[in-house]
Amino acid sequence: MTIQYIPTMCLNCSSVCGMIAKVKDGRILKLEGNPLDPNSKGKLCAKGQAAINMVEDPERILYPMKRIGPRGSGKFERISWEDAIDTISARLRMLRKEKCPEKLVLLYGRDRSNGFLERFTNAFGTPNKLGHRGLCSLNKRMAIRAVIADTDWETPDFANTSYILNFGSNFYEAHQGHVGIMTRVAEAKRNGAKLVTFDVRLSNTAAQSDEWQPLFPGTDGLVALAIGHVILRENLQDREFITDWTNASLEEWRAHYQPYTPEYAEMISGVSAKKIEEIALEFAKAAPKATTITNRGAHAHENGFYNEWAVLCLNALVGNIGQKGGWCYIPGDVNVSAPQPGPLPPKPTVKTELSHPSELPFVNQVYPKAASSTIFPYIAEGKAQVDTLFSYYVNAPMSWPEGPSFVRDVLMDENLVPFHVVVDAFNSEIVEMADIVLPDATFLEKWDLDARNSHELQPYVGLRQPVVPPPGECKDIRDILISLAKAIDEEMAHYFNFEDAKEFITEWAKVVPGGVDHLIEKGIWVDKTKTKAFTPYLEKTGYDLNDPSIIIDENGIARLKGNQQVIGRVWKNQIVKGFATHDRTFQFKLHTIGQLSHAPILPVYRPIPHHHQLTENELMLTTFKWNVHTQSRTANQAWLTEIVDDNPCWIHPETAERYGLKKDVEFTIVTKEQNGKHTRITVKPFITEAIHPRVLAISASFGHWQYGRNAKGKGYNPNSIIRTKMDPVGGGQAWNDTVVTIERAAWN
Ligand SMILES: Nc1nc2c(c(=O)[nH]1)N[C@H]1C(S)=C(S)[C@@H](COP(=O)(O)OP(=O)(O)OC[C@H]3O[C@@H](n4cnc5c(=O)[nH]c(N)nc54)[C@H](O)[C@@H]3O)O[C@H]1N2
Ligand SMILES: Nc1nc2c(c(=O)[nH]1)N[C@H]1C(S)=C(S)[C@@H](COP(=O)(O)OP(=O)(O)OC[C@H]3O[C@@H](n4cnc5c(=O)[nH]c(N)nc54)[C@H](O)[C@@H]3O)O[C@H]1N2
Ligand code: SF4
Ligand SMILES: [Mo]
Secondary structure (H helix, E strand, O other): OOOEEEEEEOOOOOOOOEEEEEEEOOEEEEEEEOOOOOOOOOOOOHHHHOHHHHHOOOOOOOOOEEEOOOOOOOOEEEOOHHHHHHHHHHHHHHHHHOOOHHHEEEEEOOOOOOOHHHHHHHHHOOOOEEOOHHHHOHHHHHHHHHHOOOOOOOOOOHHHOOEEEEEOOOOOOOOOOHHHHHHHHHHHHHOOOEEEEEOOEOOHHHHHOOEEEOOOOOOHHHHHHHHHHHHHHOOOOOHHHHHHHEOOOHHHHHHHHOOOOHHHHHHHHOOOHHHHHHHHHHHHHHOOOEEEEEOHHHHOOOOHHHHHHHHHHHHHHHOOEOOOOOEOOOOOOHHHHOOOOOOOOOOOOOOOOOOOOOOOHHHHHHOOOOOHHHHHHHHHHOOOOOOEEEEEOOOHHHHOOOHHHHHHHHHHOOOOOOEEEEEEOOOOOOHHHOOEEEEEOOHHHOOEEEOOOOOOOOOEEEEEOOOOOOOOOOEOHHHHHHHHHHHHOHHHHHOOOOOOHHHHHHHHHHHOOOHHHHHHHHOEEEOOOOOOOOOHHHOEOOOOOOOOOEEEOOOOEEEEOOOOOEEEEEEOOEEEOOOOOOOOOEOOOOHHHHHHHOOOOOOOOOOOHHHHHOOOOOEEEEEEOOOOOOOOOOOOOHHHHHHOOOOOEEEOHHHHHHOOOOOOOOEEEEEOOEOOEOOEEEEOEEEOOOEOOOEEEEEOOOOOOOOOOOOOOOOOOHHHOOOOOEOOOOOOEOOOOEEEEEEOOOOO
């Protein structure tokens, strides 16, 4: 047979780069980048190219299975798809009959079925659809959504920028959509742009930066506030943006920043006051062609929301929001450019502690159903009643805080989780705790429409299509859910009236010119009819000041007369869209936080209490992503494990010497006592000056106790000692806040 070139989209991480599979006789010969992808522009990273290993993994799950031994025993027998669907649908049908659909809880990880899972849970009537978000980037998304509301993610115009301030993003090797960012930043740097990175560790991004500024964990917000202090002190702010486009006066901004001197920031963060002064002047001078970028370094903390907010405000201060070379934004959800085909089920009206935890009122308002790290504690405490847990594309015992310890115990307990269905492609740690296992098709064997925030600032739609058929009896999740919905009852079937995944995608793709056929051939469609999203808040509304169908209030907010819908804001005698917030401005004050969470309504520095009371022997444990692996899921991919198959603990030479640690000799890390308990992990040191002396860092991805021969038994899993702890305002998991000591080694 001849060689075929089939475009699709990578999903070996969630960056979703456009990909072309070179296929012969039903086998993939090579995976390459698709040049039409506006973000990745034809580039793939090592993980993308290694995805062939995933498809051809000899240890894949090929058939539906049912547990025959005790839960956790790993004893399963093969069953037919018919049996599997009958058993699951009978159980789910009962939940609907008994009017307790909320006892179905769907837990999912970084899949990209983009709304299809929610279609299922909505049709079923359960609000309990919880994803990875609470573990991942919730604090950042909360901050952006609360402050500008148009989106929950920044898309800086890196290609045209002159100055990048990076707070805890590792976009040369991780970050969401990093190939598109890294290539643009590299180009900007070649054109003279400066990149400054704050990180506790010399990540590969820090190494590629003009400056690496190591700082004490959880202090990014304070450094940002001190930078703001200098900008205001030197009168370098953009007065017009602050006055016209934020909900506070310049005097209020000044008063707020006044106490955050560079000297104070130096005392707490360790970044020198002189450096802060320098960076502030450079950033303000480069504006509007200057931008910040953040990620989990800044926000995976108990004070993550406020850190993000403080960094975001730097952009408002210098007026680079939406500007060429500045901090831009464009929605990233494919459903915005391509709404799903109907009929769409209504959203469930019932709210539960899982979907709307009473301890997180601000999250419930801004980002409901996103604070997912509550799930296992709530199940254990009886706050959440579960009958069926349906786990998809998620490896909670590996990747969640306390995964190998507490999460595993909860999943093993049949009283707490009576029935557990797992849809996975590999023999992951969560599969061990399933009652029924369903074999999913991998991303190179299935259908999706997908997109990310476009770095060209023009929306696009991409197609994921099968480049080879799924092996054994593996099935696309869309086919599985269509079958289940049809088997449950007629009402559910009504919303899943599609023959199969392909028919659904064909319908969905009709919004793209040329439909699915265009995408099957090209892989990507870019909406060139849209102008680039510069200053979207200045977009005209089509109404003028005298339009009889609108009312303009004393704050200049324009509403439709009939339904009172806010349509825009008066600016320079026109009605423009503004930001999507309630008053159409950038929110420097968030009164609702005060009302709902009794927390400060301005972007303050919130010290993490135990961090600054560290005794001489205490250190901070942090965790990070590695360029050739994705979370726990790539650890069995042979080409990648040939490059990296271990994750020793980064430790500074001075610290190592203090404890008498020796190269490659394991030592034990112990957590600070909490609820009468210490937890410990034994790891190998990686002694390096490339880390802050008070910090330890262990990467994700390893410490598997199953998952296949390349993965099993390699490296360490720090999550056994990282506790479930949320930012009380943002709801995101505080991954980088663990206080630990080093147990004196036996040889000392
Ligand atoms: N220590 C530490 N822990 C972390 C992080 C960290 O930086 N350090 N990062 C956190 C972050 S940001 C996130 S988003 C979470 C992610 O956590 P998870 O979403 O749980 O991600 P993975 O660990 O990759 O688990 C993915 C699961 O999907 C399965 N899988 C792979 N391919 C397929 C497929 O085609 N179909 C199906 N159905 N399943 C498939 C894998 O076998 C595995 O069981 O982890 C968090 N955990
Ligand atoms: N290669 C690869 N790429 C990925 C993924 C992957 O698993 N592997 N996962 C995807 C997902 S789900 C996500 S969420 C993103 C995450 O993307 P990133 O957030 O960019 O990656 P992380 O490694 O989680 O964290 C970034 C950096 O934070 C640093 N850090 C820790 N504490 C602090 C602190 O207090 N302050 C500062 N300034 N830095 C600190 C760490 O050393 C690390 O270098 O990556 C996505 N892309
Ligand atoms: S960055 Fe992620 S999506 Fe892009 S090629 Fe690499 S693994 Fe695939
Ligand atoms: Mo993530």
